[in-house]
Amino acid sequence: MRIQRIQTKPHLDESEQVDLSLLVPLVQQYKNKRGNTIPLLQGIQNAYGFIPIPAMEWVAENTGLKLSDMYGVASFYAQFRLKPVGKIIVKVCHGTACHVQNATAITEALEEELGVKDGETTVDRVFTLESVACLGCCSLAPVMMIGDNTFGKLTGKQAKEVIRDIREKENGSGCEH
Amino acid sequence: MANKQVIVGLGSCGLAAGAGKVFDAIESIKKEKNLDFDLKKTSCIGMCFREPLVEVIDETGSYIYGEITDVKAAEILEKHILQNSPIKEYVVKTEVFDTKDKGFFEGQIKIALRNCGYIDPESIEEYEARKGYNALKKIASEKITSEVIIQNVLDSGIRGRGGGGFPTGLKWRFAFNNKASVKYIICNADEGDPGAFMDRSVLEGDPHSVLEGMTIGAYAIQASEGWIYCRAEYPLAIKRLNIAIDQARAKGYLGNNIMGIDGFNFDIHIKEGAGAFVCGEETALMASIEGERGMPRKRPPFPAESGLWKNPTNINNVETFANIPWIIINGPSEYSKYGTEKSKGTKVFALTGKIKNGGLVEVPMGITIRDVVFKLGGGIIDDKKFKAVQLGGPSGGCIPEYLADTVVDYDSVNATGAIMGSGGMVVMDETTCMVDMARFFLDFTKKESCGKCTFCRIGTQRMLEILTRITEGNGLETDLDTLIELSNQIKNSSLCGLGQTAPNPVLTTIKYFRDEYEAHIRDKKCPAKNCKPLLKFEIIEDKCTGCMLCKKVCPVNAISGERKLAHLIDQALCTKCGMCMSKCKFVAISKS
Numbered sequence: 001m002r003i004q005r006i007q008t009k010p011h012l013d014e015s016e017q018v019d020l021s022l023l024v025p026l027v028q029q030y031k032n033k034r035g036n037t038i039p040l041l042q043g044i045q046n047a048y049g050f051i052p053i054p055a056m057e058w059v060a061e062n063t064g065l066k067l068s069d070m071y072g073v074a075s076f077y078a079q080f081r082l083k084p085v086g087k088i089i090v091k092v093c094h095g096t097a098c099h100v101q102n103a104t105a106i107t108e109a110l111e112e113e114l115g116v117k118d119g120e121t122t123v124d125r126v127f128t129l130e131s132v133a134c135l136g137c138c139s140l141a142p143v144m145m146i147g148d149n150t151f152g153k154l155t156g157k158q159a160k161e162v163i164r165d166i167r168e169k170e171n172g173s174g175c176e177h
Numbered sequence: 178m179a180n181k182q183v184i185v186g187l188g189s190c191g192l193a194a195g196a197g198k199v200f201d202a203i204e205s206i207k208k209e210k211n212l213d214f215d216l217k218k219t220s221c222i223g224m225c226f227r228e229p230l231v232e233v234i235d236e237t238g239s240y241i242y243g244e245i246t247d248v249k250a251a252e253i254l255e256k257h258i259l260q261n262s263p264i265k266e267y268v269v270k271t272e273v274f275d276t277k278d279k280g281f282f283e284g285q286i287k288i289a290l291r292n293c294g295y296i297d298p299e300s301i302e303e304y305e306a307r308k309g310y311n312a313l314k315k316i317a318s319e320k321i322t323s324e325v326i327i328q329n330v331l332d333s334g335i336r337g338r339g340g341g342g343f344p345t346g347l348k349w350r351f352a353f354n355n356k357a358s359v360k361y362i363i364c365n366a367d368e369g370d371p372g373a374f375m376d377r378s379v380l381e382g383d384p385h386s387v388l389e390g391m392t393i394g395a396y397a398i399q400a401s402e403g404w405i406y407c408r409a410e411y412p413l414a415i416k417r418l419n420i421a422i423d424q425a426r427a428k429g430y431l432g433n434n435i436m437g438i439d440g441f442n443f444d445i446h447i448k449e450g451a452g453a454f455v456c457g458e459e460t461a462l463m464a465s466i467e468g469e470r471g472m473p474r475k476r477p478p479f480p481a482e483s484g485l486w487k488n489p490t491n492i493n494n495v496e497t498f499a500n501i502p503w504i505i506i507n508g509p510s511e512y513s514k515y516g517t518e519k520s521k522g523t524k525v526f527a528l529t530g531k532i533k534n535g536g537l538v539e540v541p542m543g544i545t546i547r548d549v550v551f552k553l554g555g556g557i558i559d560d561k562k563f564k565a566v567q568l569g570g571p572s573g574g575c576i577p578e579y580l581a582d583t584v585v586d587y588d589s590v591n592a593t594g595a596i597m598g599s600g601g602m603v604v605m606d607e608t609t610c611m612v613d614m615a616r617f618f619l620d621f622t623k624k625e626s627c628g629k630c631t632f633c634r635i636g637t638q639r640m641l642e643i644l645t646r647i648t649e650g651n652g653l654e655t656d657l658d659t660l661i662e663l664s665n666q667i668k669n670s671s672l673c674g675l676g677q678t679a680p681n682p683v684l685t686t687i688k689y690f691r692d693e694y695e696a697h698i699r700d701k702k703c704p705a706k707n708c709k710p711l712l713k714f715e716i717i718e719d720k721c722t723g724c725m726l727c728k729k730v731c732p733v734n735a736i737s738g739e740r741k742l743a744h745l746i747d748q749a750l751c752t753k754c755g756m757c758m759s760k761c762k763f764v765a766i767s768k769s
Binding site (some may be wrong): 073077078080094097098099134135141143150 | 189190193194225226228370371372373374377409410411412449452453454465466467468469470471486527528529530531536567570601603605614617618621625627
């Protein structure tokens with residue numbers, strides 16, 4: 001069945017509040033338009049990085065959509081996340097070409113480097129490690145994508161180095177603040 | 178004298194290989210040294226294995242340089258631009274002299290990919306300069322009727338390039354015959370087959386050809402609105418489509434009374450997919466546009482009768498639409514002269530896997546698989562033994578080496594048990610385990626099954642469990658029969674193409690590689706030395722120098738031994754990670 005991400009934590013930490021005002025323009029734009037469920041959910045995800053249940057409830061109340069329909073759609077598509085994710089999402093391609101070129105080794109190396117399993121987020125909420133079906137860069141297999149950057153013809157070692165570089169930059173920018 | 182041109186390939190594959198850096202380097206050198214040439218961008222020419230690519234055009238012709246770094250780019254600017262002497266050893270394609278990659282282009286006929294790698298995809302003027310929108314202009318100026326266009330498409334013999342292989346002209350006729358007042362046209366750009374990327378390449382490299390094809394389709398079936406349903410995983414394609422749609426609206430190729438044709442109003446919207454393979458199925462795709470879970474619906478009624486929001490709808494694939502303007506300009510007979518009796522024209526294939534020249538090729542239907550792999554593809558990496566090609570993605574099957582003289586057309590490929598699919602061709606060598614491949618695809622379809630039909634939902638799960646246990650050395654004698662029985666039940670009782678074809682990878686590998694399954698089940702051996710639980714790593718005493726390197730890298734401390742004495746692997750502890758083997762400098766570790 002369609003991928004269900006592992007739910008290791010409740011949807012939202014009690015301490016975190018959802019700023020519902022972010023949703024006002026979104027609801028204005030899509031209210032009463034046909035086929036609006038997916039764009040609304042995409043909008044919620046853009047605002048928070050994932051889809052908090054209170055946000056879905058608020059949108060349901062203010063658009064007349066059924067909460068159960070929204071949840072059904074949100075849990076169907078791989079794109080929608082029902083729990084918070086890291087700031088940086090590391091997508092490792094597991095398409096056919098990448099599989100043949102040993103994408104498993106890339107995921108294993110990253111699991112080691114990040115200290116999390118596939119589908120999980122690091123404790124500091126910086127990285128989320130994910131497997132994806134196909135990024136369409138098959139001739140450069142194995143491939144991973146971080147943000148809009150694609151890294152091709154990887155080895156486990158190179159994948160680890162990419163993560164270390166990003167971590168260094170993250171730490172660097174942290175000092176400036 | 179015209180200016181020299183320097184053109185950098187900035188498709189997704191080029192960017193992944195570092196073309197962005199190369200472009201920046203060239204731009205800064207140009208500024209710094211005040212060089213006189215035009216710096217341009219294009220997309221992928223299909224030669225992914227030589228990315229990043231930089232083309233230099235001077236008065237003597239075009240030279241495409243491959244595997245360019247910022248250092249090499251600086252060299253090229255110095256020698257070729259300033260001193261007029263091309264650097265021969267970096268050139269991968271030119272008409273001026275022979276290159277070692279010449280074979281990659283021989284035998285290719287570019288129709289769908291006619292502009293990819295030749296134009297800046299973000300410039301409508303460059304598309305127009307290569308006969309872009311001429312088909313639409315021709316329709317307007319010669320007052321060609323819908324019926325004639327449909328007849329042209331029918332005569333060209335083009336069949337749906339998304340995998341189904343249904344004659345496009347017929348599909349259009351069904352939609353045309355429905356006289357409802359509101360009709361829609363949809364472009365299926367939800368290219369989900371792992372191992373296929375031709376649609377991405379067309380959308381990124383020549384988005385206007387798809388828009389023009391859709392507009393012609395809309396005119397033919399009299400639709401007023403169009404959607405492009407594009408995977409969210411293709412951000413660059415979506416960006417370029419948006420640019421192209423704005424440009425086309427501004428120039429009047431989209432909008433009201435297009436090209437002065439009274440009453441021909443048509444506009445196109447982009448719908449971003451949300452990540453579900455099953456949405457490539459046309460009824461699931463429409464459910465997704467309507468904002469619902471992407472679950473297939475029963476057919477009939479077919480989309481031409483009752484599609485999007487219950488209105489008559491016509492759906493074609495990206496590659497199909499990209500061919501349409503060419504057919505209208507050049508005529509159907511020009512198209513149908515390529516191909517075989519029942520499969521006309523050309524087809525784009527994505528060559529990947531254990532192949533030297535991985536990339537996109539467009540070849541006439543009827544070429545043999547062997548020619549694609551060896552003549553265009555350059556053969557197998559490290560000249561290992563060619564074992565099979567996987568055609569058609571998770572719905573397709575594996576064609577073994579001894580059937581490599583099969584010609585590629587819809588019917589010949591179907592006869593092997595595989596399908597043409599969207600044209601992903603994954604090449605496998607002797608180190609690829611066919612049982613593991615079957616397991617890989619089942620894992621994919623199991624995850625992507627929408628859950629509507631019981632046999633697809635639970636059957637794929639059961640099949641995956643059986644395949645997994647075979648690859649772990651726990652297979653049972655009865656497993657192959659169970660797999661075949663389950664396969665047939667899933668095929669017979671699933672509503673949509675996903676379920677009906679999900680067992681194909683398993684059935685074809687059992688058909689052609691039964692001995693490999695039996696080796697896993699009976700002898701607990703993986704002939705391709707791929708399935709980890711069945712492997713045994715051993716140190717060859719005579720060759721081991723006792724350097725202790727393997728001992729150090731072993732993550733589970735399974736290796737023992739003193740300096741300068743032969744080491745030993747404790748099989749009970751060994752996790753078969755293979756680290757020792759990859760580190761050993763003396764080839765003293767064997768895998769069996």
